[in-house]
Amino acid sequence: MSKPYTGGRKGGTGADDVLPWVIVAVAAFCFLAFFGAWFGGTLGAAVSGAGWNPPPFSLRSMVDLVQQGPSALWPDAPVGAVVAGIVVLFLLAILLIVLLITAVRRRVAKPKALAGKRELAVLLPKEAAAKARSLRPSLPKTGKLDPDDTGNLLGNLEPNGPELRSSYEDVELHLMAPRSGKSTGIAVPRTLRARGPVILTSNKADVYTVTKAERERVGTVWTFDPQGIAHTPRTMWWDMLAEASTIEGAMRLAGHFVGAVNDDASKKDFWISAAQNTLTALLHAANRGGRQVTELLGWLADPADRTPIDLLNDAQMPALAAQLQGTIQGAVETRDGIFETARQCVSCLLDPRISAWVTPDPKVAQFSPQRHALSRDTLYLLSKDGGGSAAGVIAALADSVMRAGAVAAERQGGRLDPPMTAVLDEAANVCRISDLPDLYSHFGSRGINVVTLLQSYRQGSRVWGEAGMDALWSAATIKLLGAGLDDADFVEKVSKLVGEHDVSTVSISRSKDGRTRSTSYRQERVMPVDRIRALPKGTALLLATGIRPALIRLRPWFKEPGAERIQAAAQAESQAMTARAAQIVMEKP
Known part of the structure; x- marks a missing residue:
């Protein structure tokens, strides 16, 4: 009976295979250590004034x-100079080794099969500048452009790649958890x-505080702060009812108030739909x-008031007047339910600070809005969340400005120049x-760069419904997915979108005839679900239309040139805001 095979050599063990490599490693270490001491000592002696007299390099x-x-x-x-030379050389060698290990680790940590410079060429500075010239006739046809004239900064390609910029016809959707950059x-x-x-738009004053002073250097700053987020005094007013000059405009305006209280825009029950129709007429x-x-609120409080019906008839709108009259003359329970729903939709206007x-x-x-679209001004729209929120007014004003921009673009030949940033x-x-979601592609073609920031995909689905959020996702030409995405179903879908790649596995088998090495391949996710969820703060997964996904590093404002000046202005604005808040508290009875 033959004996079982126990190794590459008869009677051998695993240690027999490793021992030669250990001997080679020890010899190499001794050689490098002596070379470092020999070269460092000679260098130290030369610096001390003894001249360049290296001893024999021998055992x-x-x-x-x-x-x-x-x-x-x-x-x-x-002796001190020689020892110093040896120590300095060894420290430099250790530093070099640490830098090499760090570089290798960063490269290994970068997921394979993601887009590199070649795939992202359209987002790199050279092609971004060429595309900007084609989109903006005001830019010079030759010469170097300011980077910010070529597109919108997204970040730097990981690990050490160049900066990437989206074009002015891109529309963006960014999903990031709170405090993720x-x-x-x-x-x-x-x-x-x-x-x-x-x-x-924001529900906090942080971005306003940091950017206000810089934007004042460019143009006029308008702050729409009906709920005192930044404690700014009221220095402007907006003719909201001017948006209702047409039935379409009135319906859009009513829709913003309805949307502020209706969690899913795709699901409108009878009361919501009837309330929107009634608000449109009023x-x-x-x-x-x-x-x-104030008079509009009075009509809602008293459904029997015929004033709006008479005004519609006087304006030659008999069909709309008849519809409103039918609602008022309907069953009392139904009428009161419709009007109560409408009152809830515009309840924020009951607050005189908002109205x-x-x-x-x-x-x-x-x-x-029309003048703003043709300016370089900045409009801050601030509102709180929850009950009493002015979200309906904020959405109406933002929509009005963007649609004014689209009209101005059509008059300019199709595209705003310079583009609008929302x-x-x-x-x-x-x-x-x-x-x-339906306006996204339209705004992009008009030079209106819309950037929608959400905390999660589910948050968007709650507002626009699953179909609406899917449409928004599909319409966005640039998508950034940052740290802290905890929706397992969504992250699984993203992992599938990123795709798979071939991973090689080497196996070695041993027999009495020797060792056999074979390589097999298997499909593996480029970025598994757990890796997407654990993206480090300040990084994001970039999904651009027609390009393989890429990993980028965001560039926070406080690490950019001029951050000291911006920081000082932000601190001054923050102190002024605190003083305004204290003054308001003192003035309260």
């Missing part, structure tokens, strides 16, 4: 160095770098009759534009 020299010390090899040089890496830089008019009647918000911002006031300037931070909370 005898190594033994003398170990047994007798540096003076045996460099008798004319101070959403404000510092996207909202603030995009606002600071914008070349044309800016709209920024808003249009107020516009055609030259009435104000004052949409009521004519000769003491402050009137904001014009940063819709906390869009699901304070800027619920119900048909935003």
